[in-house]
Amino acid sequence: MNDDEPILKRDRWGPSPYVFNVRNPIGLALTVITMVFVVVMLVLMNRHMGPFARPSTPERPPSEGWEWSPTRQPTPWTPPTSPATPPTTPTESAHP
Numbered sequence: 001m002n003d004d005e006p007i008l009k010r011d012r013w014g015p016s017p018y019v020f021n022v023r024n025p026i027g028l029a030l031t032v033i034t035m036v037f038v039v040v041m042l043v044l045m046n047r048h049m050g051p052f053a054r055p056s057t058p059e060r061p062p063s064e065g066w067e068w069s070p071t072r073q074p075t076p077w078t079p080p081t082s083p084a085t086p087p088t089t090p091t092e093s094a095h096p
Helices: 025-047
Strands: 008-010 018-020
Touching: 018 025
Parallel strands: none
Antiparallel strands: 008 018
16 A cells, blocks of 8 residues: 555546546545445345335325326315304303
C-alpha cells in the first residue's frame, strides 16, 4: 500500500474508464465498502426486508364492472354544505 498511488486508476479491460485503485488505502476502503453494500442489498432483496419488504396489505384489484375511459370526465368536487341548524351546545339544567 502506498499513499502516493492515485485513488482511481484507468481501466484497460472494463466498460468504465476508471476503477478504484486497491493499492491506495482509500481506494481499498471504497472497494470494501462497495462490496459490503452490494452484498447487504442482495440479502435484503432476497429476504424481502427493509426497502424491499412486501406491502402489509395487498392492493385491491378493480371491481369487475370497472372500465377506464379516456373520454370520461371526472366527477367535479362539491364543497360540503353547511348544516341547516347550528350545532347545539349543552344547556345547564336546574337541579333542585
